[in-house]
Amino acid sequence: MAKRSITDEEIGLIKAMLARGMANKDIQFYFNRQDRAVNSGRITGIRDRSYGPEVPKAGDDALAAFIASFTAPPLAAPGLVVEAAPPTPPGVTDERVLRSFFTKDAEGVWRCSPGETDEFECKEGFSLRNFGKPLRTIAGFANNRGGYLFFGVKDKPHGFAVCGLADDRFTSTDQNKFSQVIRSVLEPTPRFRVASLKLDGLTVGVIHVEPHSAKPVIASRTEGEVAEGAIYFRYPGETKAICYADLRAILDERDQRSREAILPMVQRLLELGPKDAMVANLADGQLEGGDRPIIIDQQLVDRIKFIRDGEFDEREGAETLRLVGDVSAVDLSSVTTVKTVRTEVTEESIVRNFVGRVVVEEPLAYVRQASHEQSFLLPVFYYLHLAGQTRSEAIAVLRAHRNAKPNTVKEIIRRLQRQKTMFVKAGGMRLKRLNQIRERAVGQIVTTARAKEVMDAMTGLQEADADVFGYANELVGQCLEFWAEDRNLVTYIRKAASRLDELTYGPLVPE
Incomplete structure (x- = not known):
């Protein structure tokens, strides 16, 4: 060495x-x-x-x-x-690294040298439609030290011999497809890389999973052999539900990281005292300090200069931020919160920000993400209104956007061209619920079954119901509290929000 x-x-x-x-x-x-x-x-x-x-x-x-x-x-x-x-x-999926895990025996058979350990798992075949066991392994790796999942390698009874994949389904599957399948079942989503390796004409599919920085990774729904709510952990040679001691270790480590991250801030607050310190709330753009919240007006942002190097009292050479410009008090009741798009935009954030009328910094990012979802049932007119886009401009953006789902783009464009609407005529029980919405008599929604009924009826709203649009929006907000509890309800919420979106903001987006 x-x-x-x-x-x-x-x-x-x-x-x-x-x-x-x-x-x-x-x-x-x-x-x-x-x-x-x-x-x-x-x-x-x-x-x-x-x-x-x-x-x-x-x-x-x-x-x-x-x-x-x-x-x-x-x-x-x-x-x-x-x-x-x-x-x-070399990276974890570099060919040299992957080849180091395989050796050829005296009979000319390639074998996976490590076998199955807490960092290696072998599968003979591959099918994304029957991905339950691999999902368990991926979750287990993410909750432990990470690891490699090999496809086209037989397990222990066959000495981990390389048999190769029978077809090209693994190599022809786009990584985005893997991401969609994994993301739909595991939260938070594990980070992974996909690769393949050729050994004398035999193809081995490879998925490398990184240990997650925000453990534990939990199954958000049941999928094959994955049980909703389960936490899987990789043990030597097997993946199974985590035992108490290992879960306790994960939680203790997470708490330790949180304490280490926050202690310097707490120490600084103690040094300054409550009268001379404020807390920056990055979620809503406010500086909070008791009864003295401060918001930086958008017109002042361009007048703020950041000085990277400077001096601050006794700490010579410390990095400093100075605000250059006029600062005055603002009435918070008249200020609209601005949220910055920092990380991945999710379908939930698209709906929540629409319901909360949150003014986001990059509204077109929400429209583009909507085109990536499996379903087109998401608010888009609200974000186009924020972006100041016309319908024709939005259609051009969607058609030029790569990697979007073709059918989703097609259906969103049909909505923009007024060829498709979320309106569904109400009758029977749906009409009864719709009339309750019109009479503002729905009351508090406390069950998912009730939420489905109300959201289903909301697609029957029409332009003449404009006086209850605000009330209907509040009902969607109530139902959002059940988002994580019932995936079937999510579809009803998306339909209701999309109908409100086209009624309230569709007219504000010009041709």
């Missing part, structure tokens, strides 16, 4: 920093020296266990002591030290 430029002790400390969620550039600060550079690729290699996998993570006490005693190395005399940057380590 080639001599490492980083010591085992340093690797252990880097692993501890990665476990805390520190960024590569922040970790480099502690280990870069003039005579030895530690590039970001090396840290990534430690993260994915392709560099120093056998070195254990340093303990929290050891890391705390290292950071507390750390001093930047002094600069050497003027001169130039040149060192060739170490090669970037």
Whole structure:
């Protein structure tokens, strides 16, 4: 083995920093020296266990002591030290890495060398329609240390011999399809990579799953052998429901990370005192401090300058943010909350932000995400109104958008062209519920069955019912509380919200 430029002790400390969620550039600060550079690729290699996998993570006490005693190395005399940057380590699905897991025996048969462990699982065949067992394994890997799932490899009775996949279903399946299947059953969604490997003409399908940073991953619904609400964990050679001790360890680790993340902020608040400190609520854009909420007006945003380097009282050289411009009190009752699109837009956020009339920063991102969903039953006119888009402009955007679902795009365009509506004429029990909506006599919705009835009736609303649109919107908000409890109800909510959307905001989107 080639001599490492980083010591085992340093690797252990880097692993501890990665476990805390520190960024590569922040970790480099502690280990870069003039005579030895530690590039970001090396840290990534430690993260994915392709560099120093056998070195254990340093303990929290050891890391705390290292950071507390750390001093930047002094600069050497003027001169130039040149060192060739170490090669970037291969990724977890690099062919060289994957080949290292297979060996050919004396009879010329390729076999998976590790067999089935807490990081490796072998499946002989592949079918996305019968994906229950692989989903269990993916959840188990995500809740433990991550791992590899191989398709086209026989299990233990056959010595983990490579038999190869019988057809090209695995290699021809787009990764987005894998993502949709996994995302529909597991929450939070595990991070994974898909690859394939050729061994003497035999194809092995590969899914590598990363350990999730927000464990535990939980099954959100029943799918084949996956039970709703179950937490699966990967044990040596098998995936099964997690035992108490391992679940307790996951929860303790999560609590520890939360405490470590918040303690510096709490310490700073204690230093400043409640009179001189405020809390930035990134969810709604407010600075909160007792009875003194502050909102930055949109007109002032362009006049704010951020100074990266500066001085702040006794902390010389500390990074500072200065606001340059006029700041005045604002009546919060007249201010509309602005939310920034920071992460993945979900179907739930599309509906919730419509119901809450949240003014989002990137409304077209919500329209584009709607075109990725399996169903076209989502509010779109509200977001087009926010974006100031015409119907023809929106149609052009949807047609040019890659990777969207063709049928969903087709149906959304039909709605934009007024060829399709969410209106369904009410009769019988639906008409009775619709009249209750018109009379504002629905009352509090406390069961999913009641929610389905009300949402189903709401598709019968017409333009003449404009005086109850606000009340109907409140009813949708009540039903949203059951979103996670009943997936069947979700369809009813989407239909009701889409009908309200085309009634209230459809007329505001010009041709």
